[in-house]
Amino acid sequence: MTSTSRRAYGVKGAPYAFLLPATILFALFFALPIGYAIWLSFHKVKVSGLGLGAGARKEVWAGLENYTDALTDNELVDGALRVLGYGCIVVPVMLGLALLFALMLDSEKVRLAPFTRLAIFLPYAIPGVVAALLWGFLYLPDVSPFYYVLEKLGMPQPDLLDGGPLYLALSNIAVWGGTGFNMIVIYTSLQAIPAEVYEAAKLDGATPLQVALKIKIPMVAPSLVLTFFFSIIATLQVFSEPTTLKPLTNSVSTTWSPLMKVYQDAFGKGDIYAAAAQATIIALATLLLSFGFLRAANRRNKQDVSQGGAR
């Protein structure tokens, strides 16, 4: 009797015991810092008099002030718009190329596949800051070998670090660095498609193009959703590339992207309260956008499945 009850108790408690380490780590290194950041975002500093000497600076409750300031701050909104423009170039181009490369690598007639795969993937292994420095060097007319060649050929030499071309220049760094990773994700799921499907398609007389469009792409749709989802998040968080290019040109301000503004406010201006509020807003926006996208994608998937069933 006793042993049964003890066993029952032990079984009941076991899941909690297993959960405990993760829960503690989550609370300590995740929930707590986030909670602290949110707490900060509702506070501000209040100085009295000249603000010199002890006790001149107090942390006081700010209510929603930091949030209203952030939302009415044109710089933050402008930054978000700049990032939107940047994302509109990066995401489609990067995923388009990734899908194209994955399909090409997966086709039967490919040569030197392992080498090509590695070559396309390799830029992903290069840290973002290094990549941005490298490209920044190539973008600077006075030191870039490309400009030297253009000049020798008598071709026009566009200023890539200003105005519209700046977006292309920044996007290029992200596309160069990210295509390989996304290609591998898509390629892996292409490899998982069972051979019978292709065999059936071949027997039905499908051309390689038809196979790609009608079989491969629909079957790797979940991977596409996943890569799209990651890309959106990465885009919203763009920071190191523009930060690295900033010293090279007058066109990238210290608050070019929303995260740069957060960094600038926290470490340039020393206002961690405003920075915390902006960070919270960006986090919420990221959540909303990515969650919204996932839901939309899920709904479409379900529709497809039910339609497929009806057929």
Add this chain to the structure above:
Amino acid sequence: MPNTKRRRLFVRSAATSVAVALGATALAACGSEDASEDPSGPVSLTYWTWTPGMDKVVDLWNKGQGKKDQITVTVKKQASGDTLVTKILTAHKAGKAPDLVQAEYQALPTLVSNDAVADIASEVGDAKDKFAEGVWQQTTLGTDAVYAVPQDIGPMMFYYRADLFKQYGLKVPATWEEFAETARALKKKAPDKDLTTFSANDSGLFAGLAQQAGAKWWTTSGDKWKVGIDDAASQKVAGFWGDLVKEGAIDNQPMYTPAWNKALNTGKQIAWVSAVWAPGTLTTAAPDTKGKWAMAPLPQWSDSENVTGSWGGSSTAVTTDSKNKAAAAKFAAWLNTDGDALNALAKESGIYPASTSAQLSGAFTTPPDYFSNQPDFYTKAAEIAETTAPSAWGPNVNVAYTTFKDAFGKAAKDKSDFAAALQTMQDDTVADLEKQGFEVSE
């Protein structure tokens, strides 16, 4: 099943994104060293500095004077300038700032206003006459307190390619009017060359130029701060450079870029308004033109004047968190006034000392390697350092500097009105002070 997997993935990546977005603020929770020591026994101090080679200088102390006094100092190498200010403030918030910190002069009011650095007047007050008045005044903020001991200074000077000036028949400008004429004359003779560039990526340069013109950016009256970033002197300086950029007499691209290095190294830019530390920068930026440069005093706003601004320079401060303030102050005074220490600082770290007696001794009896063609380099430098105008820093220099980079960067790019950029700088600085609760007088 795929649905749960996706959901879990979603939660994890969403959480990651929050973590990344909040990472900056979460970092603020990190602390630093523990400084609890028994004040009567041997004392060990921690010193945050970015000066290269400082550990070797501190070794001198630990093996000599420090051994006698039982005060051991440990150097913790840090990132320079504003980054360190943020780190000190964060550590101070946790009550765990190190005993000693390096701080640029313009950062001192910020540190004082956060009650992060201690008044060490009684310990180091005697050192006052070792420094020029304008330098010492920066560590007192105009009060009876002393918040730091000056370490190095950056009196501003005019550097030019002596050989190219001769080749193009240019005269070294004595006034800013002549400077503008020189820029135009060069454009006429060699259209693809520039005298120099107006760079918006180092606010200290513009602050120093305004200081030379007599600007007082932060002043106090009673319990109120007054911000004078758009005062007549600063407007004059902004207008001057704005006009040069607008008419294309000088370049508008930022300095410290690979392109800038190349321009200096190939003689595309033939002059640089800089400070006493320029030889170090030129050595790495323009190695091929060694021995071709010369240094002259900064151009003046009128013939009768002889004044310069300062760009850079830092001090050693004792924190309020230190449990051994007297010992820390003793070390700070030794480091910046003792002959051997200053010699070592010059040799190991290449700094230009704030202490006037050190400016002409030891390492400074011979010119820097890069300027071997100018034997009286440091004699001249010491003379120029004496003419440094007083500076007036306030509690939010960081905000003004940040705004400068963006506002003047944009103005330089568009070749638009620099006065408007100056106004933005003034407005943002005042708005930030008011937001923090400072009283600001119009």
